[in-house]
Amino acid sequence: MICIQCGYEIATAPDQCPLCKGEWQGWELLFAPHALDDLRAQVMGWIAQLPFPTLMEWIASPKGLRVRLYLPPHVAEGVVHSWSGMTGQHSRWRSLGIVKVQSGGYALHTSNRLPSLIASAKDSDPLLAIGSRLISAAREGHDASLRLWLLGNEDQLQEKLRSLSSYSYGTEGGVGNDTPNSWGLQLDFLRAGLFFGMLMAGISGGILFAGWFNPFAVSMFVVAGITICLASALGIRDWLAWRSIPKEVVERRIQEPLLKVAFSISEPIQLPLLAGEQFWHPIESVWPAIQKHTFPLPAGELAGLIAPLQLGEGSGLLDRAVWQEARALAVKWRWRLPAPVRRSRSARAARPVWMPCVVELARELAGAAERARSRKIALEEMEGGCFTITNLGGLGGTYFTPIVNHPEVAILGLSRARREPVWRNDAFEPRLMLPLSLSYDHRVIDGADAIRFLRWVAEALEQPFLLSLQG
Numbered sequence: 521m522i523c524i525q526c527g528y529e530i531a532t533a534p535d536q537c538p539l540c541k542g543e544w545q546g547w548e549l550l551f552a553p554h555a556l557d558d559l560r561a562q563v564m565g566w567i568a569q570l571p572f573p574t575l576m577e578w579i580a581s582p583k584g585l586r587v588r589l590y591l592p593p594h595v596a597e598g599v600v601h602s603w604s605g606m607t608g609q610h611s612r613w614r615s616l617g618i619v620k621v622q623s624g625g626y627a628l629h630t631s632n633r634l635p636s637l638i639a640s641a642k643d644s645d646p647l648l649a650i651g652s653r654l655i656s657a658a659r660e661g662h663d664a665s666l667r668l669w670l671l672g673n674e675d676q677l678q679e680k681l682r683s684l685s686s687y688s689y690g691t692e693g694g695v696g697n698d699t700p701n702s703w704g705l706q707l708d709f710l711r712a713g714l715f716f717g718m719l720m721a722g723i724s725g726g727i728l729f730a731g732w733f734n735p736f737a738v739s740m741f742v743v744a745g746i747t748i749c750l751a752s753a754l755g756i757r758d759w760l761a762w763r764s765i766p767k768e769v770v771e772r773r774i775q776e777p778l779l780k781v782a783f784s785i786s787e788p789i790q791l792p793l794l795a796g797e798q799f800w801h802p803i804e805s806v807w808p809a810i811q812k813h814t815f816p817l818p819a820g821e822l823a824g825l826i827a828p829l830q831l832g833e834g835s836g837l838l839d840r841a842v843w844q845e846a847r848a849l850a851v852k853w854r855w856r857l858p859a860p861v862r863r864s865r866s867a868r869a870a871r872p873v874w875m876p877c878v879v880e881l882a883r884e885l886a887g888a889a890e891r892a893r894s895r896k897i898a899l900e901e902m903e904g905g906c907f908t909i910t911n912l913g914g915l916g917g918t919y920f921t922p923i924v925n926h927p928e929v930a931i932l933g934l935s936r937a938r939r940e941p942v943w944r945n946d947a948f949e950p951r952l953m954l955p956l957s958l959s960y961d962h963r964v965i966d967g968a969d970a971i972r973f974l975r976w977v978a979e980a981l982e983q984p985f986l987l988s989l990q991g
């Protein structure tokens with residue numbers, strides 16, 4: 521079933537489309553901005569994974585900014601929870617349940633073929649630039665909320681740009697490049713068309729003036745020739761406009777996932793969002809009318825709108841109430857004996873035993889750890905385990921040999937992580953190294969299996985975002 525009005529695929533019946541009724545699954549970002557290495561790169565990957573349509577909203581009040589995410593009702597929570605895997609629980613989304621999102625507003629239009637956010641450089645903060653303007657507008661009494669609609673991928677455009685880049689900066693730049701590509705072919709075709717049209721119009725025009733044949737038939741040829749000329753000339757003009765886009769802009773668009781987006785705003789306040797000319801166009805209802813106002817933007821630039829660069833930089837903008845709630849949620853982790861045992865469930869049996877759903881695991885463990893800490897844990901919860909994770913990081917030290925506790929088969933020990941020089945890319949780099957010590961019962965586990973498992977743990981820790989997706 522597809523909604524005829526908006527094209528939403530999971531509508532139970534055309535007249536029952538939840539999105540047309542304005543029902544979205546709402547989430548609010550509880551912000552504890554945390555300076556993580558390559559957080560933006562990870563957020564970029566996260567944005568590119570979001571389902572379509574998705575709506576992000578920055579709501580400003582005199583007290584600060586709230587960041588909200590609205591998903592279609594059918595979408596599972598996985599997308600949102602993978603955020604925690606990425607930011608290591610330092611910030612997360614709080615569910616708002618089904619939220620009514622429906623009102624008029626203004627849609628953003630741009631004259632730029634490849635628009636970019638005003639502050640889109642790697643070392644700048646679009647959140648700071650745009651968020652502070654929204655807040656100051658709210659302080660002047662405006663109803664300031666900015667919405668970003670993610671409506672699809674721009675794969676075709678990206679393919680086009682890739683071929684533009686290889687054509688323009690390969691053959692024309694003097695570098696030999698014989699790879700056939702659509703841009704080169706298109707230009708050849710347009711030039712040939714122009715030449716053929718001029719020839720046709722010129723010859724038949726001559727014949728017409730000389731009055732040799734039926735003037736009506738020949739004048740049709742003149743008209744056809746002029747039409748071909750005009751079409752080719754317009755095509756070449758369009759081609760030149762694409763060609764005039766600076767090289768670095770094209771290169772950036774090729775490297776990042778390119779999304780089909782639209783911006784809408786509650787009031788037409790002065791908000792320089794995009795580089796170049798832009799204006800706000802009033803619309804009656806935002807969804808699904810907003811789909812007519814899309815333009816391409818790379819996911820990397822959007823990542824800057826929710827990932828502040830440095831600790832505290834984004835937090836100055838954020839609504840205190842949300843910020844405080846995030847702090848209350850950040851539970852301090854301290855592992856103590858007795859260690860609770862996590863039960864496996866038959867539903868998870870299809871997955872290898874060491875690939876559980878991380879988010880689910882974290883949620884269960886949080887409860888069990890809380891009970892262990894308050895010494896309220898039941899005896900059954902500590903029995904029948906097959907594997908233990910023990911963390912001595914709080915005490916220092918490097919490697920140690922944890923002893924397997926029968927009938928368990930293995931135990932993984934974690935020591936304190938520290939920065940160490942590591943030889944990488946022909947130079948020593950300071951890297952955060954976490955010592956892992958795995959002991960296993962050789963009567964049950966093969967050494968190779970144990971090492972494979974340990975490698976998986978190491979890779980998963982290096983790429984927490986991937987881990988959350990696998991879950």
Ligand SMILES: [Zn+2]
Nearest residue numbers: 523526537540
């Ligand atoms: Zn609909």
